[in-house]
Amino acid sequence: MLEDARIISNEILKGDYRKIEFSAPSITPSVQSGQFVHVQIAQLKDRILRRPFSVCDVSDDGVLTVVYKIVGEGTAKLADLQPNTVCNLMGPLGVPFSIPTGDQVPVLVAGGYGSAATYILAKRSTNPGILLLGARSEDDLILIDEFEKIGFEVRVATENGARGIKGLVTQLLQSVLDEPGVENKRFFGCGPHGMLMAMGQMLLDNNVDGELSLDHLMCCGVGACFACVVKVKADNSDGWRYARTCNEGPVFKASDVYYG
Numbered sequence: 001m002l003e004d005a006r007i008i009s010n011e012i013l014k015g016d017y018r019k020i021e022f023s024a025p026s027i028t029p030s031v032q033s034g035q036f037v038h039v040q041i042a043q044l045k046d047r048i049l050r051r052p053f054s055v056c057d058v059s060d061d062g063v064l065t066v067v068y069k070i071v072g073e074g075t076a077k078l079a080d081l082q083p084n085t086v087c088n089l090m091g092p093l094g095v096p097f098s099i100p101t102g103d104q105v106p107v108l109v110a111g112g113y114g115s116a117a118t119y120i121l122a123k124r125s126t127n128p129g130i131l132l133l134g135a136r137s138e139d140d141l142i143l144i145d146e147f148e149k150i151g152f153e154v155r156v157a158t159e160n161g162a163r164g165i166k167g168l169v170t171q172l173l174q175s176v177l178d179e180p181g182v183e184n185k186r187f188f189g190c191g192p193h194g195m196l197m198a199m200g201q202m203l204l205d206n207n208v209d210g211e212l213s214l215d216h217l218m219c220c221g222v223g224a225c226f227a228c229v230v231k232v233k234a235d236n237s238d239g240w241r242y243a244r245t246c247n248e249g250p251v252f253k254a255s256d257v258y259y260g
């Protein structure tokens with residue numbers, strides 16, 4: 001679906017992270033956790049490509065929230081847009097995370113904007129769970145208060161030791177895997193590629209599956225250009241094939257991903 005969405009607010013969340021709210025009542029009712037919108041950034045005249053962003057939150061009255069980090073021209077331009085500017089949104093797109101139900105406990109492993117991309121999943125899970133948040137430094141730790149407000153326990157790892165344990169988020173993951181009750185836990189990941197590869201491999205080494213959001217560079221966003229492929233297990237065979245992360249993902253089972 002395409003919708004001309006008016007910007008309601010576009011504010012600094014922390015450092016280079018921004019929180020933008022769009023009025024998108026046609027898109028919000030069908031958003032599932034882990035899906036993304038493909039945003040045509042108003043006034044980015046020299047670049048025709050849309051930019052993909054995970055939906056962080058939606059409200060019943062049609063507000064769609066995205067949390068984004070300024071990393072290049074498109075996101076810098078997005079950060080300059082004022083309330084009431086209209087951007088065309090395409091979405092919701094992509095295969096979503098599945099929602100933990102019953103007494104299952106979600107364990108979310110996130111780096112960078114990964115906490116934003118898993119926030120709807122956290123809100124919609126029957127039980128609160130654990131957010132394992134990894135970052136180079138304090139600057140990339142976002143939405144901790146928001147997760148705590150909905151009952152999640154947040155465990156942090158920073159590479160420089162500024163907050164939480166000094167080290168990588170995978171160390172936090174290994175301790176969760178070593179705790180009793182792992183069979184009741186459901187594992188989800190969103191963050192830098194290296195983190196997701198390490199996470200997926202660690203889950204499989206511990207005979208546990210999970211779901212990983214492989215946010216690859218994208219062009220069309222709808223399966224037409226093959227710019228976004230990753231190697232995954234082929235159906236009904238021992239071989240591999242290339243899957244489009246925009247419409248066959250971004251969420252894949254950890255056990256289907258190629259770790260090379």
Ligand SMILES: Cc1cc2nc3c(=O)[nH]c(=O)nc-3n(C[C@H](O)[C@H](O)[C@H](O)COP(=O)(O)OP(=O)(O)OC[C@H]3O[C@@H](n4cnc5c(N)ncnc54)[C@H](O)[C@@H]3O)c2cc1C
Pocket residue numbers: 036051052053054055066067068069070071072073074075076113116117214215216217218250
């Ligand atoms: C499904 C999906 C969901 C995403 N959700 C979010 C989100 O919720 N919040 C957020 O901040 N970002 C998200 N991203 C990444 C976001 O799309 C890019 O940061 C953005 O497109 C960069 O645009 P730009 O013009 O500013 O940067 P460019 O000038 O295009 O690139 C600047 C730098 O960013 C890198 N980059 C661009 N796209 C990606 C990407 N997909 N993954 C890793 N590095 C990239 C480039 O390689 C380059 O080094 C998501 C990406 C995907 C595929």
Ligand code: FES
Pocket residue numbers: 217218219220221222223224225226227228229244245246247
């Ligand atoms: S971005 Fe074009 S096929 Fe995925």
